[in-house]
Amino acid sequence: MTHNDGNIxxxxxSLHGYLEDVSYEEVxxxxxxxxxxxxxxxxxxxxxxxxxxxxxxxxxxxxxNGPNYCNAEEATPVHKIRNWHIGGFDNEVLSxxxxxxxxxxxxxxxxxxxxxxNFREDAAHPECEEKNETDNx
Numbered sequence: 731m732t733h734n735d736g737n738i739x740x741x742x743x744s745l746h747g748y749l750e751d752v753s754y755e756e757v758x759x760x761x762x763x764x765x766x767x768x769x770x771x772x773x774x775x776x777x778x779x780x781x782x783x784x785x786x787x788x789x790x791x792x793x794x795n796g797p798n799y800c801n802a803e804e805a806t807p808v809h810k811i812r813n814w815h816i817g818g819f820d821n822e823v824l825s826x827x828x829x830x831x832x833x834x835x836x837x838x839x840x841x842x843x844x845x846x847x848n849f850r851e852d853a854a855h856p857e858c859e860e861k862n863e864t865d866n867x
Contacts, residue, residue: 738777740789740817747824749790749814752831757790757814760830767791771799773808780826788823790814
């Protein structure tokens with residue numbers, strides 16, 4: 731697995747789920763330092779490619795809840811963010827991210843956009859699968 735090496739193509743990735751109740755430090759421990767985000771809606775973003783450059787691509791990022799997007803009174807400092815978005819080209823990334831955390835974080839909740847807790851790729855909601863088919867056509 732590689733991450734944040736600058737050569738990972740994330741263009742075209744989209745939201746596939748959520749990583750909830752996981753601290754910045756916990757994500758940092760598993761995936762190392764994040765990239766800087768987009769300086770607008772994202773403050774921290776991890777770009778991950780599984781199977782050392784030949785496998786699925788995932789992103790973990792905050793969305794519209796940090797200093798880049800919110801005013802100073804509403805912003806959560808990046809080091810205090812506990813809810814993250816998981817992006818990728820398909821739902822496979824959810825189970826791969828979950829495996830990366832396995833044994834390290836047991837309290838995390840992984841959900842698909844339709845709210846299925848502790849998401850498994852083989853248990854996707856029909857709506858998630860339809861979205862994937864639409865996104866990939």
